[in-house]
Amino acid sequence: MTAIRLPRPLQANLERGARELLExxxxxxxxxxxxxxxxxVGPDSVSWQVFRNPVALIVGxxxxxxxxxxxxxxxxxxxxxxxxxxxxxxxxxxxxxxxxVTVYGARSTxxxxxxxxxxxxxRVTGETPAGAAYAASDPELLDWVQATxxxxxxxxxxAFVRPVSRADKDRYYAEGRAAAALYGxxxxxxxxxxxxxxxxxxxxKLERSPIVHEFLDILGRTDFLPPGLKPFRSMFxxxxxxxxxxxxxxxxxxxxxRLTAWERPLIRLIARxxxxxxxxxxxxxxxxxxxxxxxxxxxxxPLTPSSSGLSRGPMNTAF
Numbered sequence: 001m002t003a004i005r006l007p008r009p010l011q012a013n014l015e016r017g018a019r020e021l022l023e024x025x026x027x028x029x030x031x032x033x034x035x036x037x038x039x040x041v042g043p044d045s046v047s048w049q050v051f052r053n054p055v056a057l058i059v060g061x062x063x064x065x066x067x068x069x070x071x072x073x074x075x076x077x078x079x080x081x082x083x084x085x086x087x088x089x090x091x092x093x094x095x096x097x098x099x100x101v102t103v104y105g106a107r108s109t110x111x112x113x114x115x116x117x118x119x120x121x122x123r124v125t126g127e128t129p130a131g132a133a134y135a136a137s138d139p140e141l142l143d144w145v146q147a148t149x150x151x152x153x154x155x156x157x158x159a160f161v162r163p164v165s166r167a168d169k170d171r172y173y174a175e176g177r178a179a180a181a182l183y184g185x186x187x188x189x190x191x192x193x194x195x196x197x198x199x200x201x202x203x204x205k206l207e208r209s210p211i212v213h214e215f216l217d218i219l220g221r222t223d224f225l226p227p228g229l230k231p232f233r234s235m236f237x238x239x240x241x242x243x244x245x246x247x248x249x250x251x252x253x254x255x256x257x258r259l260t261a262w263e264r265p266l267i268r269l270i271a272r273x274x275x276x277x278x279x280x281x282x283x284x285x286x287x288x289x290x291x292x293x294x295x296x297x298x299x300x301x302p303l304t305p306s307s308s309g310l311s312r313g314p315m316n317t318a319f
């Protein structure tokens with residue numbers, strides 16, 4: 001892949017925007033420190049490629065939340081105990097920063113942040129309107145959140161950035177096990193087969209809810225995209241629905257939320273262009289420098305198809 005740097009004025013604006021986005025997500029994290037300290041996964045992992053692509057993160061993150069909100073205990077834990085309804089942008093940025101620290105942060109930084117998240121989760125308990133008790137520290141719910149997040153990011157990357165082989169998907173899910181365990185998700189899937197099995201088990205526990213539509217309505221009014229992509233906000237929402245498992249849109253009442261014929265190649269074009277861009281201020285570039293690698297290391301060493309064959313679109317027929 002040829003790395004792209006924009007003309008100086010445009011690149012400067014891009015760098016400033018990346019820094020502002022990180023700072024708006026919570027306490028400042030220096031991904032270049034401490035020098036030489038590894039992350040929970042390494043720079044040659046599938047995860048480092050997937051998480052550096054903003055389209056995969058945005059689209060996949062929305063997909064994950066749609067699946068999470070289908071589980072009633074998770075739904076009320078999120079809706080009743082977070083600021084998403086009142087300050088969705090800040091909530092999304094905080095969640096995005098946590099993902100960046102988990103993947104690219106120095107191990108000591110990631111472990112400290114995850115421990116803090118665990119302490120917050122320990123205080124979140126409640127009861128659904130149907131009378132089901134829930135706790136944010138429940139391993140079953142943590143496993144579901146981990147599975148849906150991992151699924152969303154991977155399927156968005158595979159659908160819109162570049163197809164990912166089943167073998168590389170297995171690598172990706174295995175890479176996430178260590179971080180998932182730190183979060184308390186000790187049963188998180190470590191392979192594609194384990195993810196499929198988990199979705200099969202959880203499917204009977206999921207249900208339609210008007211909160212899913214409220215979530216999409218809130219995003220439809222929120223400027224969650226970078227300035228140059230704001231006109232495509234509704235397209236990103238439809239892309240997130242499109243990569244759901246095939247049974248999920250009917251269950252959630254989202255059958256009409258589909259990309260048009262011209263939107264699908266457009267979002268792929270945007271995703272692939274952004275995948276080639278080098279932004280020095282991003283966590284991925286900074287983490288490369290922390291390890292003594294050039295900022296464009298990941299652009300120079302993109303994920304390539306393995307000998308196992310490609311999965312050319314969303315894995316939405318497997319479960």
